[in-house]
Amino acid sequence: MQKAYKLLAAQKNLSHSQAKALIDKGLVLANGKKLTLARTELPQNTSFSLIEIQKPQVLFVDENLLAIDKPAFVESYDLQSYYRNDGWMLLHRLDRETSGVILLVREDSAFSKKAKEAFKKREVYKEYQAVVSGIIPESLSINKPISTTKKGFARSKVDKNGQEAITHIEPLSVVGKKTLLKVVIPTGRTHQIRVHLSSLHHPIIGDSLYGGISARRLLLHAHKIRLLGYEIVSTPPKDFSL
Template identity: 50%
Template sequence: MKDKAYKVLAKQLDISNKKAKELIDRGLVYVGNKKVKIARGEIDTKTKLRVKDIPKLDVIYEDENILAINKPAFITSEEIEKDSGYRLLHRLDKETSGVLLLVKNEEFRKEAIEAFRQGKVYKEYFAWVEGILPEETTIDLPILTIKKGGRAKSKISYSKGKEALTVVEPLEVMAKYTKVKALIKTGRTHQIRVHLARIDHPILGDTLYGGKEWDRIMLHAAKIELFGYSFESPEPDEFKKLL
C-alpha cells in the first residue's frame, strides 16, 4: 500500500501533515541515506523515514549595531530575520551554514551596504567540491541571475552578467574530493556555486548546478570582516565527518 510521503511521515511521528511536509521541503527527511525530495511523492506506507536534526542557532556577537548569527543549514535567512526582528545585511542559501549578519539601525545598515558594494567586506567560505583541485584558481566570470516563481538560478553570461570574482584555494584532498577556501570579492547570487561548477568542481550536494547528491550543500560561510568587526563560524560536524 502506498501514500504520499508527507502523510506517511505524519503518521510515523504523530505530527500534522503540514509539519511533515515542511520537514520534507526543508530537506531533512531520509530513507536510509537517500533524501526524500518530493513531499507529495508516493511511497510504501511501511517505509521507515528518518528526520535529520537541525543544530541549534547560536549568537556569535551582538551590540547596538549588529547581530552575528551562526546559521545552521536547512534554516532560511528570512526565517532568522523574522524571528530576530532585525534586518538582514546579506543572505545565505538555505543549505549554506555559517556567519549571517543582521543590522539593528538604519544608519549602520546604509554604511554596511555601501561597504559591501565597494568590495570592502572580507568574505571567506569553505566548501567540499568534486574532483581534485591542484592549485589556487581565480575565477573572473560575469554572473546573470534569473528569478522565477520565488526561486533564483544563476549562470555565466558575458553579455548580460554582472562582474563576479572568486579566488579558490585547495586546502585538503580526501578520495576524489577537495576541501577549498573561497574568497569572494563580489556578492552575486549563488556566486561560489556557479563559479565552482563552471570549472568542473561543483560543490557536493549542489544538484542545482550539477553537484553530486549529498546530505546538504557542502558550503560554509566561515568568516566575515567589516568596519573592524571580525566574525567566525567553526566548521559544522558534517564537514569534519567527511574526513
Template identity: 50%
Template sequence: MQEKAYKLLALQENISNREAKDLIDRGLVFSSGKKVVLARALMREGTKFSLLKTKKPKILFEDEKILAINKPYSYISEELESEFKAKLLNRLDKETSGLILLCKDETFRQLCIEEFKRQRVYKSYIAVLDGILAEEVVVDEPISTSKSKNGAFSKIVKDGQNALSTISPLMIQSKKTLAKICIQTGRTHQIRVHSAFIKHPVVGDEKYGKIVADRMYLHSYELKILDYEFKANLDESFAKLGFELKNLDF
C-alpha cells in the same frame, strides 16, 4: 499502495502534514539512505524515514548595532529576523550554513549596505568540492540570474554582472577537496556556479552540480566589514567526510 511522502512522514512522526512537508523542503528527511527531495513524491506505504537533526542558530557576537549568527544548514535566513528582532544584512541559501549578520540600527545597516555595494567587504567560505583541485584557481566569469516560482537560477553569460571567486585547496580526501573560497563580489549562487564551471561543484549541490548528499557542503566562514571581523566555525558534518578540521589553519 502508495501515498505522498509528506503524509507518510506525518504519520510516522505524529506531526501535521504542514510540518512534514516543511521538513522535506528543508532537506532533512531521508529514506533508505537517500534524501527525499519531493514532498509530494509517491512512496510505498510502510516506508521508513530518518530525520537529519540540526542545531539552533548560535549568536557569535552582539552589540548595540549588529548581531553575528552561525546559521545551521536548512535554516531559512529570513526566519532569523523574527527570531532575533533585527534586520538581515546579508543572506545565505537555505542549504548553506555559517556566518550571517543582522543589524539593530537602520542607520548603521545602510552604512554597511554601502560597504557591500562598493565591494569593501571581505568574505570567505569553506566548501567541499567534488574531485581533486591541486592548485588555486581564480574564476572571473560574469553571472546572470533569473527568478521564477521555482527560485533563482544563475548562469555564466558574457553580458552578466562581473563575478570574481578565488578558490584555494586546503585538503584532499577520498577524491574530494576541502577549499577556501574568497568572493570579491556577491552574485546569487556565485560560488556554486563558479565551482561547477571549473568542474569541481560543491558536494551536495543538486541544482548546479547534480550531486546528492546529506547536505550541501558550503559554509560562510569569515566576514570583515568596517571595524568588525567575524568567523563562524564549521560544524561536525564536515568531519563526516574525513576532513580533520581541528588540524587545519584556514
C-alpha cells in the same frame, strides 16, 4: 508504492501538509538519503528520519553589530524575525542550507548605512569553506558573469550577458575524490559560489540544484567576514573535516 509525503505522514504521525513542508525544507531522509520531492513514489517499507535543525548562536554583539552563527536549513529572514523586536535587521543573506556567519545591524543606524556602502564598494572580506566533488590541485580565480532568474525560486547560471562575478578558490585538503576549499568572493551574486564551482565540473557536495551528489546538506559554510574593523569567524561543522 505510495507518495513520499503520505508515507512520512503515516510513519511520523504528521498531517499531509506538515509532511510536505518538511520534505520541501530538505529535512527528510529516506533510507538515509535526502528526499527532495514530496510526491516521489516510494515503497511502503521506506524508512524515514528527520534532520534536526540546530539553534542559532550569537558569535558577537555590540551597539553596532549582531553576528549570528546560522545553522543549515534556517532561512535568513527567519533569523531576522528572531531578533527584529530588539531592532536588528539583516545586512546580507545566506542560502537556506548554507551555515556560518550572518550579520545584522540596527535599522537606519549610521553604522548600517556605512556597512551597506561597504558591501556596495566591495570593501567586505567574505571567506567560505566548501567541500566539492573531484580533485582541485591548485588555487585559481573564476571570473565568469552570472545571471539569475526567479520563477518561484532563484536559479543562476554563467551568462556572458550577466553581472560580473569573481570567485577565488584555494584547496585546503584532498581526501579520496573530495576537495575542501577556501573560497573568497569579492562579488556577491545569487548562488555565485555554487554556480562557479559547478561550472568547473566540481559541484559542491549536497548541491542538488547545480549537479552536486546527494548529501544530508549543502556543504558550504560562511567561515569569516571582515567589515569596518570587525572580524567575525565561525568554525565549520564536522561535515567539513576531510
